[in-house]
Amino acid sequence: MDRFAALSARLRPVDGVRLWANAPMAPFTTIGTGGKAKLLVTVGSAEALAAVLAAVQEAGVDWFGLGAGSNLLVSDRGYEGVVIKLDESFHYVEGLPAAPIEPSPDCRPVTLTVGAAAFLARLAAVVAEAGLSGMEHACGIPGSVGGAVAMNAGAYGWCMRDILTGIQIVTAEGVRWVSPDGLEWGYRFCGLPERSVVTAVRITLMPADCKAVMECQRGYLRQRREKQPRSVRTFGSAFKNPPGNHAGRLVETAGLKGVRKGGAEISSVHGNFLVNLGDATTADVLTLMALMRQGVERVSGILLEPEVKLLGAEFPWDPQADRPGERPAGDG
Ligand SMILES: Cc1cc2nc3c(=O)[nH]c(=O)nc-3n(C[C@H](O)[C@H](O)[C@H](O)COP(=O)(O)OP(=O)(O)OC[C@H]3O[C@@H](n4cnc5c(N)ncnc54)[C@H](O)[C@@H]3O)c2cc1C
Structure with missing residues (x-):
């Protein structure tokens, strides 16, 4: 029995817990890209959640707390861990x-x-x-x-x-x-x-x-x-606003609005929004993020810091280059 099967066997009897092996994650994100999680666990009470966390940590398996997936990008390869989600009881x-x-x-x-x-x-x-x-x-x-x-x-x-x-x-x-x-x-x-x-x-x-x-x-x-694209699949701002500036404006100044890669697009309405046109992959989105970051640095000398969270994936640049966020003058 592999460790996910053993973990599932341990979690199945816990009251308020539901399990989904190899769960597709794209429907759980607003951008709608990415692969499967080894195990999705939904919990119906705080006590059930504590029991799940204890079991997962004892099993030495990675886990991730999922909300509405509106600021999340999941790797196309999926996630070798447990995704934990609060159910409708919360x-x-x-x-x-x-x-x-x-x-x-x-x-x-x-x-x-x-x-x-x-x-x-x-x-x-x-x-x-x-x-x-x-x-x-x-x-x-x-x-x-x-x-x-x-x-x-x-x-x-x-x-x-x-x-x-x-x-x-x-x-x-x-x-x-x-x-x-x-x-x-x-x-x-x-x-x-x-x-x-x-x-x-x-x-x-x-x-x-x-x-x-x-x-x-x-x-x-x-x-x-x-100011924002409507009725599209997106995770909102890709990058944080640098102090006193707006990431969207910087991307626009770099001439990148409307640029596409595969099924993803830098929104022509808001330069800091990435849009899934229908068949985007997470790799397409990350390629555009790298382009935005490079373009803005070249034109404005500002290194954008990502706002979106990654699951199972890495940004296609050196993470050491990211500076800790400061509160900007801008919004959103
Ligand atoms: C169209 C659009 C517009 C947006 N506009 C804004 C905006 O104006 N301002 C803004 O701030 N954001 C905005 N966002 C981004 C997003 O909605 C926010 O960041 C939101 O707070 C993310 O919540 P979530 O539940 O979707 O978290 P998720 O995307 O599921 O997760 C994001 C992070 O929160 C953690 N997390 C989620 N739930 C929990 C929990 N219960 N306990 C502990 N950690 C948890 C996750 O582990 C992850 O690290 C926008 C997104 C979209 C799609």
């Missing part, structure tokens, strides 16, 4: 007021507890309808709440850290809540404890005029519709 919001609270100078903030598999953009819409302000900028970010914590997702000067007041994490040792104050945060970076998965968060929002919050969201969505 789609919940607790603490929403039954009706919008009348905003007043002395009204108090509202704290919600949200499952980590909930979709960030949907959560932003739900809290807006409930008359809570603080997540307007998150509308249009297509990841999960857990992924938004791990990436410290953000837009228009706002980031996930701004609303977090608690993070539930699970490791092989068990379940615990940590304070966001005790973690290191940066631009698209969160220093989560080693080998942990986020399973829930507490977010604190302020009662506000419901219509104003929704109007504000509509404004941000309009901006996205104007």
